[in-house]
Amino acid sequence: MAFDKNGIAKRIAQELQDGYYVNLGIGIPTLVANHVPSGISVEFQSENGILGMGPFPIAGEEDADLINAGKQTITAKAGASFFDSATSFAMIRGRHVQLTVLGAMEVSENGDIANWKIPGVMVKGMGGAMDLVASADNIIVAMMHTSRDGESKLLPSCTLPLTGVRCVKRIVTDLAVLDIHPEGGFILRELAPGVTVDEVKAKTAGKLIVDFSETS
Amino acid sequence: MDKVIKGGATEAIRGISSGMTLMLGGFGLCGIPENCIQALTETSITNLTCISNNAGVDDFGLGLLLQKKQIKKMISSYVGENKEFERQMLSGELEVELIPQGTLAERSRATGAGIPAFYTPAGYGTEVAEGKETREFNGKMYVLEKAFEVDFAIVKAWKGDTAGNLIFKGTARNFNPLMAMAGKITIAEVEELVPAGGLDPNAIHTPGIFVQRIFQGTHYEKRIEQRTVQS
16 A cells, blocks of 8 residues: 555654744655644745745736745745845755755665766756755655665665765655664664555665664 | 946846856746846857856746857756756756755855855765865864856846845845845846835845846746646
């Protein structure tokens, strides 16, 4: 059964705490904003210069001067603010954002992440990803456990050009929730519905340590 | 102090010549100096180095300059939306330097602020740090990044006055205030130009000292790249 994209997003949203400032990368991470648990309030920061990002506008109310980092039209919530890119990255680099959620192509067992370049195939650029992973204390990766070719994305070491080193703390995939062990290795914390330990073992190329004792 | 350029973008870009390094504001197509980009495509200026967060789309923004092969080198953080860009990059016609967005922002700010270099954690341990000095501070590693060398900065603002003061709107602000500080000559195109005194000093985002030329632009398309609405 496993998690679908919204299932991954919903599980990550459980990590949100009241009062958090959060940055969501493009792709699956943007869905986290749709699953904020009731009773808590968080503010979403978008690196292109808005804090207090709101939902997508109603059709007909799109504002070309109000977009997110993925270039989608958005709205601003009450209490939002606009600022320039240096101020935006001051928030990020200065560790004022409590949680960063982003996608990845590969994560290594010591927390390295590769998510910006496939040499010769896809070189779109890193955008704000390198700043985000170098600065955040709390980084959660949202991704599928294997690539479209069925290859594991949780590796002993990354084969693709790195975005950051030793920075990932937690990974939520369609199959499981895993933490990075301080001395290297993926700690299996939770299984997605209907998924077995054996399946996760088979699809994890890096070292896997099973330990369900500690959750979020 | 009257910095207003009569004759719109065509006059405002006078002095830009082949081989120069330009900074252009905007994030995606949001807050880009549409009139000046169009005016540049109507010249025979070539071999430009353009510092801008993105490269536009195939038929708008900096994509227009790429189509006309006027750009020799792009310095950006993300260039994914442009097929012509990808083609020119893979064929070697276009030189591309990809740098982290926060580093682009801070290098732009440093250029105008008289800071020759600074340390940032972004990119440490990646190919971005290759060939650069690194240093440890409080147990964490940082990369030394330098200010840019820039000839002209071209920015887009919402409102401006004849003294060159600028106010930006929403997420169209992005890199514009930083790049405005950095140009040896800064050209600002604005949607609404008022006489000095027409803007509240408390509301100014970019003080006029940084701006040398200003004009009221026309026919802003303000194209939306990803029109996204609630379902």
